[in-house]
């Protein structure tokens with residue numbers, strides 16, 4: 295017997311090896327499904343966790359990919375078992391998938407823990423599915439290979455390349471300004487989502503796929519392979535094979551993840567001009583591994599790391615171009631002095647090893663260090679009396695004109711209030727106004743929705759205004775852009791200072807100085823605090839109640855307080 299393939303060391307042996315009544319039950323029921331000893335005895339059992347659903351537009355190819363993963367598992371001598379888990383489809387779930395990220399994380403953790411699984415392949419991709427599944431796998435501490443869904447193919451409309459999200463916002467603004475007719479808008483709707491796969495801009499899904507690769511959970515190069523090309527099928531098969539190997543070698547998340555892995559994740563998020571949502575997810579994933587990452591860490595690295603990926607919304611191209619240009623590994627070759635090259639990977643190699651063959655093919659898509667998109671990545675963390683625990687702005691997704699700005703607030707108490715009044719021709723607003731949205735944080739909305747790119751009032755759009763300073767305790771889509779201050783913490787629903795802002799108050803934004811200030815006296819601030827009445831609770835029962843009672847604030851990653859760190863890898867007791 296190959297000493298590295300000792301079946302007695304497999305976790306699943308606890309279920310199947312003993313000569314007792316309970317194990318007899320486990321074996322006999324698998325036999326009742328048509329399997330025999332040849333199928334599952336003395337072999338790694340590989341859980342294939344599938345987030346496919348007909349309500350998840352980005353994962354529509356997963357039924358095919360599951361078959362390919364299983365083929366790889368069988369090739370390598372494992373026994374594949376498909377397990378459906380909750381699917382978080384960004385487009386159709388309301389109020390927001392973020393409300394359910396922690397639910398999928400819990401489900402992933404418990405599904406892995408309670409079953410006879412030696413290793414897993416996690417099929418995810420649409421935004422929150424990535425951090426959710428990784429958080430669960432980290433807490434269960436079972437060897438896991440992440441298979442990213444892959445981005446959609448580039449989309450085209452007439453002479454224009456279309457990127458999901460980013461170009462929807464852009465052309466919607468033109469439609470509201472009266473510059474696009476119904477027919478043109480319909481044409482865009484028909485072609486902006488060209489294939490299965492995730493948003494093909496550097497939105498949250500692409501950002502998180504890159505971060506999964508940076509943390510070592512994927513095969514090298516996996517993060518940018520388009521969803522519907524044959525290379526993606528081969529990736530699925532290879533991921534299945536790798537899961538079997540990782541079961542024999544017992545490469546658990548705890549053996550991969552270090553402070554350096556998360557620094558690699560941060561550097562990656564910054565250099566790709568990635569989604570601000572990733573900040574919350576990286577902090578949460580690190581928390582599961584017992585590693586502390588703070589908002590300040592992002593700001594510190596943001597001053598050292600250049601943006602090199604010329605991908606929308608910070609740049610010009612799309613993920614298919616990024617892949618053809620060499621993908622993430624080729625970008626990393628420019629940052630070897632910053633990255634922790636010893637970062638361990640699920641394939642047993644290091645991040646440094648994965649760079650051996652990497653080279654940049656198109657230097658306009660992936661820039662050289664000497665020719666960055668911007669010198670210092672634009673993820674800035676601001677503090678001040680409006681956000682004592684910090685908030686973020688992605689300055690690279692702005693045109694830079696409003697990063698130092700002072701203006702009067704126009705306040706919306708919540709999202710329904712915003713929807714009702716934002717386009718009212720009577721709204722007292724000018725291009726200098728600062729739009730403020732309250733009650734959109736983790737507990738507020740609830741679920742921390744992507745409302746942070748507040749719409750520009752129609753009457754200003756018609757005057758040619760395309761950006762304004764906007765402040766909220768919400769998130770924004772990774773495909774969004776504009777001078778949007780996000781994740782204000784503590785949030786307004788919990789009595790953070792954002793709750794006390796009134797229309798007409800002057801707010802000063804100073805991104806270079808990392809400051810955000812409500813220009814009223816401390817006495818006035820305290821008086822408003824005293825008068826503040828908390829809004830009514832959202833729910834008295836069910837998951838929403840659990841969520842609002844236990845979700846942490848944005849600067850702590852919005853995990854549930856009872857799921858952070860600690861007791862991971864705990865095995866079921868009763869057999």
Ligand code: FES
Pocket residue numbers: 352383384385419420421491492493497499
């Ligand atoms: Fe699924 Fe954008 S909607 S990745």
